[in-house]
């Protein structure tokens with residue numbers, strides 16, 4: 050059994066789970082916090098005394114609110130998590146092996162790339178638009194296409210090509226056809242064919258292969274991440290912005306990328322207030338990132354990712370204000386710029402971008418469980434007045 054969590058050997062459970070947690074199986078099975086059954090937290094009371102509390106998903110648990118806060122409220126807010134219990138809320142029976150999702154027995158993995166040299170603005174933006182439109186059409190909670198998870202890597206021109214990684218539950222009906230149709234849909238309207246390969250591997254081998262292959266040395270230990278949820282495709286103006294920033298040969302960043310990860314499917318079967326993470330009708334999670342090594346280059350790389358993001362969301366104050374097309378940002382890609390009036394010129398607070406209508410409840414829970422506001426950082430939940 051497994052949980053539909055993320056990839057990356059550096060990630061700890063403490064922050065990953067409390068921030069929501071998603072991964073390659075999330076379209077099939079939802080978020081990690083959809084399986085959070087209980088949490089053990091060391092909290093500090095009004096007298097400064099530390100104590101350990103267990104909070105559960107049971108509606109009649111007097112500590113239920115502290116459990117809910119850990120279903121996407123973000124790390125470093127309420128106390129120190131010392132244990133998580135995970136269990137499918139719909140699971141029955143006494144056999145623990147049935148309490149969490151079974152991973153697919155095997156995965157069909159595919160990798161493709163479209164070399165920059167073969168792309169012009171028209172073909173580039175068409176492929177990106179095709180990717181997002183496919184997800185708009187195929188991300189309902191019960192859609193058979195949720196067996197497919199894909200990430201489109203919009204690498205900047207000095208970073209790499211336009212890359213696609215896909216995994217399909219190899220046991221799903223017509224898995225090979227699903228992959229073939231998806232790749233064909235991405236190329237629709239363009240004459241550029243991607244180069245790539247595919248293979249079928251047992252789940253655990255596939256997981257290790259896809260999770261760890263890309264995290265070699267030299268990626269850089271300085272990083273800036275930004276994010277946005279997409280309910281719909283980018284506008285033509287936004288696609289042009291992406292192309293302009295990513296194709297800018299004058300910018301020397303060698304690890305500057307926009308990742309578009311498939312979302313929706315089972316994630317979207319819950320209401321926005323059932324867990325603290327509220328985005329439950331998006332179809333893509335986008336990550337805008339840059340990594341580098343030399344602190345002397347901070348300004349160079351920060352201004353690239355900040356500039357791209359500000360221009361992308363120019364119509365809504367430089368940030369992805371929840372609305373028809375976008376739906377805020379992901380607290381596990383924390384971005385202090387959202388709380389900075391220089392970068393967020395919208396009238397929407399950083400807390401609404403991350404938590405939307407769930408923020409007032411998080412503030413009440415903060416007041417109850419961290420009355421001295423001991424757990425504090427730049428994007429910490431503020432206690433209710």
Ligand SMILES: Cc1cc2nc3c(=O)[nH]c(=O)nc-3n(C[C@H](O)[C@H](O)[C@H](O)COP(=O)(O)OP(=O)(O)OC[C@H]3O[C@@H](n4cnc5c(N)ncnc54)[C@H](O)[C@@H]3O)c2cc1C
Pocket residue numbers: 054055056057058059060061062063064065066067068069070071072123124125126128129130131381382426
């Ligand atoms: C290489 C890489 C790949 C990633 N891939 C994914 C992905 O596929 N899916 C996804 O959802 N996310 C992904 N992330 C984001 C990841 O979920 C967050 O970075 C997450 O916060 C990491 O958890 P951590 O415990 O390592 O956090 P830290 O960086 O250690 O901490 C993050 C926050 O959580 C708090 N925190 C940490 N531990 C605890 C604890 N025990 N109790 C209370 N608060 C705590 C910290 O105080 C801090 O505020 C990725 C990140 C990286 C670096």
